[in-house]
Amino acid sequence: MATFQHPVVNLENQAAGSVELLPEVFKLEDINKHLIWEAVRHFQAKRRQGTASTKDKWEVSGSGRKLWKQKGTGRARIGSIRSALWKGGSTVHGPHPRNYDYAFPKRARRAAVRHALSAKFAAGEVLVVENWDVETHKTKALIATLTKLGVNGSALLVGAEASEKVALAAGNNHKLLAIESLGVNVYDLLKYDQVVFSKDAILALQEVVKP
Known part of the structure; x- marks a missing residue:
């Protein structure tokens, strides 16, 4: 599969190379809005008590x-x-x-994630950082880091593995959510204004949802 290069920055917003991504995952032209809607509906149905x-x-x-x-x-x-x-x-x-849960095929769920990611990429709402090696678990410090990265409003912070410091820092702010790459879903992709992946996280997610 042909790939394209996407820039990677460090937590100081300085260039740190690039990452190879698949257009079949992040640059779909015909966004299937109905499939995205169905994925959100299924996610909310599973959460109903x-x-x-x-x-x-x-x-x-x-x-x-x-x-x-x-x-x-x-x-x-x-x-x-x-x-x-x-x-x-x-x-x-x-x-x-x-x-309230109902059957929703795994292939359809993964396809919905691809379409949601492509929509976020087309809107310029995806950022890739080198890693999430923050120095402290303080919320104020995390917000300062995100401000350096140009991240304003709500944000979904995705890492390859759970980062305790990032999780604690994001947990005190309702506009932030820190999750692992395998926990990415369509609902959260649409809910938050911007998505910030670590380099390892976006590659791990790509490997799971690629067609």
């Missing part, structure tokens, strides 16, 4: 005795105090615990 629960008639406490005879009283017929028509009674067709 599905714990909403209401009581059916057999679960509501109360006697099963018929309250009055069927006919002759002039009142509406009633079979149980647990009827959904009464206060404190059951719920008709109410929600019950369920799993």
Whole structure:
């Protein structure tokens, strides 16, 4: 496969070489927006707790005795105090615990990541740094580093392996998220304004999602 060169910088925003990337992963011309939407929908469905629960008639406490005879009283017929028509009674067709996850092919998920990455590249919202060897876990220091890199707004910070210092620093700022390359998903790619990969991370992700 033919590759193209993408610049790499260090954490001081100085040139540090380049990385070979595949256009089949990062430079797709026809972005499949529906596939991206489906990947986001699947991601959100998996995150739903599905714990909403209401009581059916057999679960509501109360006697099963018929309250009055069927006919002759002039009142509406009633079979149980647990009827959904009464206060404190059951719920008709109410929600019950369920799993909202559904099958979404692995090939489709990987293709959706490729299309999302291509959209971010086309918008100029992807940056590659040499590594994430920061000196401290302080959030203020990480923000200063990102400012040097020209990263403004929210950012997704991707490393080949979990960096404890970066994770701690990003964890105190809701606009930042630090993840490993194998944890990259379409939802996070779209949620954050910019994506900052380490060189090893972008190569590892490319190897996984390439066609």
